Amino acid sequence: MSELIFGSDLIEEVDRLHRQMASVFSGLPSSIRASRFGTYPQINIGSTDDSVEIVVFAPGIDPSKLEVTVDKGLLTISGERQRPETTADTRPYAQERFAGSFRRAVELPRDADPDRVQARYLNGCLSISVGKRETSKPRTIAIQ
Template identity: 60%
Template sequence: MSDFYFSGDVFSELDRVQRQVSSLFGNFPSSIRSSRADAFPQLNIGSSDDAIHIVAFAPGVEPSSLDVTVDKGTLTISGERRAQGAVEGSRTYAKERFSGNFRRVIELPQNADVDKVEARYENGTLSITIGKREASKPRAITIQ
């Protein structure tokens, strides 16, 4: 006889197993595409029929210190966020705001058209739009 107990409710069993695995391995991201909570800048990535949209949240970063490059199917966002709020001659007891150099690399889907990239920085948010290749866009087929 097996020691395995099954209550009959598959979803509650899956939830129980997920909680046990989470407790064993800590708080890993719930998605393969998720990253560490302390990654900077934090990103939102989505797509429409015409483009891929990437929003990087980078408050306190000067637009002139940002660098966006596309190479071999990857988009790289790098730059520097300078330390702010320090009073000259004071000792720091706690520092919760990240400062220094950063770099995020995003693998682009195959249908991204790297010749159609636009980037705009406004109010601490870097918005990047990458067009999709014409061949990958949905199109209606006429039935004869």
């Protein structure tokens, strides 16, 4: 009787749909606090009249393991975050902290001057300031 109502194709279809959903969501983080690969480190970008300000949140990273480069209007931040040390008898059952190499690229606006980049690391934050070209700054025109 159940085959008359549901049919065997329905069960196979539900099983296929379940497998597809599992494959789609397999790359998502295990919790709301976990980061997806490729989105670490998190960054904030802002702009002033004189510069583009980028803050990279990278706590626990040795500043000597960070690299900032600018090439053809693209600012790249790369580095490596070490896995925290654990004892031999520790068996993790959840890991929300990414460990390994990372690379983030930020497209700079056209008025950014790649020759005027400064970076400093303080309290787990890498602050990068990219100056703007003088020609792009607002100026007052004298009326004659």
